[in-house]
Amino acid sequence: MASLFNPSTIFLHLLLLYMIHGNLARELPKEAKQNIEAPYNQQHNQDDDHLRLNHIINPNDEEHGCNHMTTNTSLDHMELSWNILFHIEDLKLGKKIKLYFPIKNSTQISHLIPKQEAELIPFSSSYTAKILEFFSFTQDSPQAKAIKETLNHCELPPLNGESKFCATSLESMLEKLTLLFGEGSKFSVLTTTQVKNWVPHLQNYTIVKDPREISVKRMFGCHPMPYPYAVYYCHGQESDNKLFMVSLEGEDGLKLDALAICHMDTSQWDPNHASFRVLGIEPGSAPVCHVFPQDNLVWASSPGEGN
Incomplete structure (x- = not known):
């Protein structure tokens, strides 16, 4: 999974996204209207916040997405969505960490479409009305709200030193990553392992092997966004x-290899960010660490590769 590859050879990565999405659709699926509502109500409210961990946004702001359907603070909705966080001191053999790994039913996952088809569909907040008309969504529907928030998030300006983009197809994702890593560079893709026939629930996980640090020069995390077809929000920052x-091994005997990241410098983060309250720390005082859900991708170049 972590071996280097030539970006022009995408077969293995098609297989990877097939495992995540369950279907590499060659045309926009008719069930797109049904696919967006369940991920919006479930995924978007439960595990979406971690992808904004290094964005300086007030968690009470509706754009932040801590609780998209209400005006409550993030503390009202962190029962599951924030159980991906842990302290860097927890990364040791035998340590128990309470975590929640959400899993979405394949019927509730938006499908990939080819680049040539994605380019025919507007992807901009300035075309919101046309997009809603195209998918036959009303302005006040939950699907419309999900679309608007995804478009708005994709159009947020990057932080200082950050590169970000939203990919509406696998081809466009790889093309953009190739430009960012540098033409001719090799990079690898990593994920948390997929587990079949697994009913997700919050539980204690024990670290059963010494955690392995992955040496990388640059990385980009790509997170699925609620949309009628598959859209990935990708971002990376020199840090x-x-x-x-x-x-990890759960209390129920479940074993998996989880990809995790520790943000070592949080001094520029919003002091009101919910992660500080969850971990009981102050900005810049300690790293913020979190695991990646299974449908997230991390692309990384090894030392000596990339810009």
Whole structure:
């Protein structure tokens, strides 16, 4: 999974996204209207916040997405969505960490469409009305709200030193990553392992092997966004963040290898960010670490590769 590859050879990565999405659709699926509502109500409210961990946004702001359907603070909705966080001191053999790994039913996952088809569909907040008309969504529907928030989030300006983009197809994702890593560079893709026939629930996980730090020069995290077809929000920042692969075993006997990241410098983060309250720390006082859900991708170049 972590081996280097030539970006022009995308077969293995098609297989990877097939495992995540369950279907590499060659045309926009008719069930797109049904696919967006369940991910919006479930995924978007439960595990979406971690992808904004290094964005300086007030968690009470509706754009932040801590609780998209209400005006409550993030503390009202962190029962599951924030159970991806842990302290860097927890990364040691035998340590128990309470975590929640959400899993979405394949019927509730938006499908990939080819680049040539994605380019025919507007993807801009300035075309919101046309997009809603195209998918036959009303302005006040939950699907419309999900679309608007995804478009708005994709159009947020990057932080200082950050590169970000939203990919509406696998081809466009790889093309953009190739430009960012540098033409001719090799990079790898990593994920938390997929587990079949697994009913997700919050539980204690024990670290059963010494955590393995993955040495990378640059990385980009790509997170699925609620949309009628598959859209990934990808971002990366020059920093001293640390990437780990952590072997875990749950109380129910479930074993998996979880990809985790530790944000080493949080001094520029919003002091009101909910992660500080969850971990009981202050901005810049300690790293913020979190695991990646299974449908998230991390692309990384090894030392000596990339710009």
